[in-house]
Amino acid sequence: MTQIRTARFAIGQTVRHRDDAFKGVVMDVDQAYAGPAVDLGLLHADQPFYRVFALGDDGGFIAYAAESSLEAGGLALDPGEIARWFATDDQGHHAPLDAGLH
Template sequence: MTQIHTARFAIGHMVRHRDDAFRGVVMDVDPAYQGPASDTGAVSPDQPFYRIFALGEDGGFVAYAAESVLEDGRSALLTDDVRRWFTVDEQGHHAPLHAGIH
């Protein structure tokens, strides 16, 4: 029997990696891991995975992370970061500054 998972985060939600590796905004959601089988490490591939526009010391980058290592990140971004990197719609969803929310 196939188990169906509901994604905890949606496109435009701010998230933070539990190890503080990065913080950013969800750009895409996969229902399960979409890559080489050897790349999941200790993380179960049978959960939602997210493409995240993340902020680093040198600017933005795209990260791919399992739901189990992510937390709500609404309080993680500083106001200056938000204005520099993101647009925000009426519902509070964020998108990279030069890309719209789908």
């Protein structure tokens, strides 16, 4: 019997990496690892993986992160970061400016 996992984070939700590698907004969710064949180390491939529009010192980039590596909340985007990188809907969900909100 296959176990179906429910993603803990929603598209448009702000998250941060547990090791403070980045903070950003969830753009897409894979039910399990769907990247290239690589050694994931201690990460389990059968957990949700997220594409996150992340903010770094040099601007935005796309990160692919395991659910176990991410945390919700604790992320305070300052108004300048929000205006520069994201469109925001009435419910506080964010999307990259060039992607638009769904």
